[in-house]
Amino acid sequence: MFTVTVRDHMMIAHSLRGEVFGPAQRLHGATYVVDAAFAGPELGPDGILVDIGRATEVLHEVLGALTYRNLDDDPDLAGANTSTEVLARVVADRLADRIAELGDGVRRLVVTLHESHVAWASYERQL
Known part of the structure; x- marks a missing residue:
């Protein structure tokens, strides 16, 4: 199996619902390094x-x-708790929708959002 990985980043604002998120329930910013x-x-x-x-x-x-x-204001994400895991899936699904632009040999896609240098989450999907 061959794998090609590219990297970029995104800066977003959001709030998270649920006591488990503590102060992140309030509106805050996040910067993610994103690997596809x-x-x-x-x-x-x-x-x-x-x-x-x-x-x-x-x-x-x-x-x-x-x-x-x-x-929080994005209609496409209405009702979603935009955790790192959820955002990894959103990015993977949006990339999968455009996979035909990249060729027909890709069978699996893994998107990883690095929340910091010590924590990250990934979403993997078959194509």
Whole structure:
């Protein structure tokens, strides 16, 4: 299995519902380093799984729809508790919707949101 990973970041504002979140229940900002790992068993005729430059562009575009926004006001996320895990799934699903732009060899996608240098969450999906 081949894997190509690209990285970007996003800065968002949000609040989280539930006592477990303590002070994060109030509106606050978060900056995530985001890794998107594309995996597949075969390389294309050019000897690549995905074009790294194009994968970087698509990830940046997907994150651009979330960056510098208060996610509490985003109608697409209404009712969602935008935890790191949930946001990893949102990014993965939005990337999956655009996977055809990257080639037809990708079979698995893993998105990891690094909340800090010691904590992160990932979401993995088959394509």
